[in-house]
Amino acid sequence: MTDQGGDAGELPAYRGMGEFVDALEQLIKQPRRRRSWLPVLLLTGPVDGRVATGLRRWLNGDHGPLTPHAYVSGAESGPEAPDLFDEISEQLRRTTRACDGGRLRLPGLWLLRTVAAAPEPIRSGHWRGMRDHLYARHREESTLAQALWNVAGEERGDGIRGDGGIAAAVWNFLVGWAFQGLPRLLFTARAKRRLAWFTAWADRQRGPASLFDHLRDLVPAASSAEGLEDLDRVLVQAMMTDLERAVRGGFPRPWRRRRAHRYVLLFDRAGDEHSRVQRFIRELRNEAKDRGATSLLVVAAGVNGLASLIPDEEKTGFDAAADWLVDGLTDPRLVATVTGLVVTVPEDQAPDDPRAAYQLRRRRRLRVRPHRLGPRAELAAELTAVALLAGLLPFVPLPGDDGCAGGTFRGSDGTCVGPQGPTLGSPVVPDPDIREVLGRIEEQNAAVDAATADWRPEDGLPMPRTVFYIGPLSGGAGSDDPVRGGTLAQLRGLALAQGHGNAQALGTRERVPLRVVAADAGDRFRDAVQVARHVVDLAEEDPSIVGVVGMAQSRDTVYRALEVLSRAGLPVVGMAGTADELLDHGTHYYQNAPTNSRAAVAMAAFATDAPMIADADGRRRPAERAVLVADARDAYSSGLAGSFQESYPGPLDTLLYTPSNDLPRDEGTLTGEPAPTLARLAAEVCGRLAEEPATALVWAARGSELPLFLQELRVRSEDCPRVSVLGGDEISNVRITEDEPWRVFPELSLYYVLDGGGPMLRESQEGQAFADAYERAYGGTDAADVARAIALDPRPALAWDALRYFATAVDQAWESTGRANGRLDRDLVQGVLYQGLGPDGFDGATGRLDPAGADGGGRTTEDKLVIILHVAAAQPPRAELVCGAVTAADVRTTWGEGNHPCP
Numbered sequence: 001m002t003d004q005g006g007d008a009g010e011l012p013a014y015r016g017m018g019e020f021v022d023a024l025e026q027l028i029k030q031p032r033r034r035r036s037w038l039p040v041l042l043l044t045g046p047v048d049g050r051v052a053t054g055l056r057r058w059l060n061g062d063h064g065p066l067t068p069h070a071y072v073s074g075a076e077s078g079p080e081a082p083d084l085f086d087e088i089s090e091q092l093r094r095t096t097r098a099c100d101g102g103r104l105r106l107p108g109l110w111l112l113r114t115v116a117a118a119p120e121p122i123r124s125g126h127w128r129g130m131r132d133h134l135y136a137r138h139r140e141e142s143t144l145a146q147a148l149w150n151v152a153g154e155e156r157g158d159g160i161r162g163d164g165g166i167a168a169a170v171w172n173f174l175v176g177w178a179f180q181g182l183p184r185l186l187f188t189a190r191a192k193r194r195l196a197w198f199t200a201w202a203d204r205q206r207g208p209a210s211l212f213d214h215l216r217d218l219v220p221a222a223s224s225a226e227g228l229e230d231l232d233r234v235l236v237q238a239m240m241t242d243l244e245r246a247v248r249g250g251f252p253r254p255w256r257r258r259r260a261h262r263y264v265l266l267f268d269r270a271g272d273e274h275s276r277v278q279r280f281i282r283e284l285r286n287e288a289k290d291r292g293a294t295s296l297l298v299v300a301a302g303v304n305g306l307a308s309l310i311p312d313e314e315k316t317g318f319d320a321a322a323d324w325l326v327d328g329l330t331d332p333r334l335v336a337t338v339t340g341l342v343v344t345v346p347e348d349q350a351p352d353d354p355r356a357a358y359q360l361r362r363r364r365r366l367r368v369r370p371h372r373l374g375p376r377a378e379l380a381a382e383l384t385a386v387a388l389l390a391g392l393l394p395f396v397p398l399p400g401d402d403g404c405a406g407g408t409f410r411g412s413d414g415t416c417v418g419p420q421g422p423t424l425g426s427p428v429v430p431d432p433d434i435r436e437v438l439g440r441i442e443e444q445n446a447a448v449d450a451a452t453a454d455w456r457p458e459d460g461l462p463m464p465r466t467v468f469y470i471g472p473l474s475g476g477a478g479s480d481d482p483v484r485g486g487t488l489a490q491l492r493g494l495a496l497a498q499g500h501g502n503a504q505a506l507g508t509r510e511r512v513p514l515r516v517v518a519a520d521a522g523d524r525f526r527d528a529v530q531v532a533r534h535v536v537d538l539a540e541e542d543p544s545i546v547g548v549v550g551m552a553q554s555r556d557t558v559y560r561a562l563e564v565l566s567r568a569g570l571p572v573v574g575m576a577g578t579a580d581e582l583l584d585h586g587t588h589y590y591q592n593a594p595t596n597s598r599a600a601v602a603m604a605a606f607a608t609d610a611p612m613i614a615d616a617d618g619r620r621r622p623a624e625r626a627v628l629v630a631d632a633r634d635a636y637s638s639g640l641a642g643s644f645q646e647s648y649p650g651p652l653d654t655l656l657y658t659p660s661n662d663l664p665r666d667e668g669t670l671t672g673e674p675a676p677t678l679a680r681l682a683a684e685v686c687g688r689l690a691e692e693p694a695t696a697l698v699w700a701a702r703g704s705e706l707p708l709f710l711q712e713l714r715v716r717s718e719d720c721p722r723v724s725v726l727g728g729d730e731i732s733n734v735r736i737t738e739d740e741p742w743r744v745f746p747e748l749s750l751y752y753v754l755d756g757g758g759p760m761l762r763e764s765q766e767g768q769a770f771a772d773a774y775e776r777a778y779g780g781t782d783a784a785d786v787a788r789a790i791a792l793d794p795r796p797a798l799a800w801d802a803l804r805y806f807a808t809a810v811d812q813a814w815e816s817t818g819r820a821n822g823r824l825d826r827d828l829v830q831g832v833l834y835q836g837l838g839p840d841g842f843d844g845a846t847g848r849l850d851p852a853g854a855d856g857g858g859r860t861t862e863d864k865l866v867i868i869l870h871v872a873a874a875q876p877p878r879a880e881l882v883c884g885a886v887t888a889a890d891v892r893t894t895w896g897e898g899n900h901p902c903p
Contacts (some may be wrong), residue, residue, distance in 0.1 A: 011054030014352030016319025018359025035294035045345030048266030102255025468628035493799030552576035554636035562586035579639035600643030623696035682712035703733035742873035756846025801844035848885035
């Protein structure tokens, strides 16, 4: 290779080409479990086919291919050119075998291509003719199948093989079944299994039908030029499905386990947007993104116009492209929605960069790890190891029962957690109130199953679907931990919403009944990731599972669990105010409460203009300054505090306190003065209150820490007798209904963010229904206390809205299928949630909800209702700030007596 562009077949030394090749190597060798996107690299500019040709040589070693790949040259050279799919398939088979990957089988692609090539009389005739045609083509390629067929001989016109009388006829009939009929039956069954994906796709396209009907309707004839685009779409899906299956290794498949790299497709000329190669790439990207397929890497040069049909990420030069690819490898979230990268080489850039030339000389070939053993030797070693283990197994003690109930398992903190919820009387959940609500949910599930037992899908009745709730049901310090964490309130709202919705569904038979399964994620979501994986496994086995509600805390384990659920296509509707970062994890998460940034902006406006400071004579005035308390190593707290710091215009001090517990912590980036203990925190706050009594204490830490802080502050109450606290929505976790904060610190003025509902509950039909249901269920003789409880704590109403919003999406998905049960699945529900529930959204108990993802919706409601309550001991709560959409027709734009504009 020379500095003037390289020898023939070598990579041209454009600036950044060395780093670009390094990034490609990482992409090709990326482990299967870590792949999360399909990279398609499209090259434009004066590169011609030199890059693709150079990459082909880079992928080939001196003694054979280094990784499975295909190189398509001049794919648009006219009707005499080899068929695109034949050429790619043949090269992939050859290079896979050369890399010790064994024989690469692409059975689905072969089947559909054989259907497309079938003569018209066979395509339009009875399905048995198509079956026999496929088996005849199979015999041409299978020596065993042809040999079995020849044993039985050929039939005469009368159905008898050869001559010899009745005995010979009976014998030949039996032989014909054993050597012809049975093999053909097994071939047909195997073909249906291999094309199960095609049947499911065709059912969604045209409604339920048999495999052979779908083959005739959706696989156009190869001779039809106008149907070639439809044919390519189906063939791309078949190739992608076969390749995804081909890389699944496991015992005893040493050949398949060696297929650890992505298959690479190189095109030296892709042509314009109407070319077959560009159509192939376009369909591949769409289908791979929908299915999460990652087995291919495509590099196409000479691209012209593809970006006009599918949005791409565009970079100028190989250096910028390399940086973007490396960022995508280290943080998949940056490229989660991108399937194509267009690399443009400027016209004036020459392939003579000395740095690139030097790097390419050091990277002449793809670097791969050689195998110490051949596949046969590896298989022999595995079988030997299995035999030894089988001999030792009787002497190995088996693990005993871990003490957890049915669908649960032992969590990281020693408690029982799991995906199939503990019910009434279960020892897994210590809190009796939690067990009572779980029992009510189980009773409602049983009622749904009993009421729909005689429903049949073919009658057009909606069969029940299942929604999981994931939250902390167990663990923690004491039986009141689920109460502190808001779980009890959420489960109560969830149970009421389920009962309300199912009463309508079972009464009208026009809405979809819902089962709710509670999944225990452990204390503060310790085991959320493992539970999410179990839920995904259950959803794979049970297609009636259509989504998840809950995930109501901003923690690293919740982030990772959302990504697990999103990759499996399970939509999630949240039910609490959370850090904005939650929306960055998983593309199927929808936020039904205000995000931290929206709450923080409202808090900053309130702290600036509201008369929240109480003097000794009872008069109130605005704060002159603020002290912000936050936990820099808690995602929720740091997110809320950071947004408040950006929004508050006045003097502000920030104190950072992290509780001393064994929970996993994030790396904190929030700036402020550390306070290592609660005593030190109280001393710092009290000192600032003594200097300036008109100081607002903004509590962005967890609500469970506030009563402990007030106890420490009370010791110093001589220096700071009064305190005005403005908190986030986490304050609703404090047991305000029992006046606990005022028992600890009597001169407390408490304000906090309410995520909708509260005093505005009865402004909407849903809010009225929720309040009535809650009072009926929990009112008893203490109706005033219950009314105060739901006015102070938004969590029951948020949970009600989460399930009701999800149920409405399921109902709309059901109607969009034409009431076909087989088509109502999680993908369709996810599609409805992404598009939104209509122009006005959903008027919930906590305000209008419209967390769509389409048209830049961001999966959160832009003008979500935010309330700031003023709460005092033994007094009804009062809404001091109301901003946002109470309903679609009632949007509040000002707040307070001064009609301050809503932020």
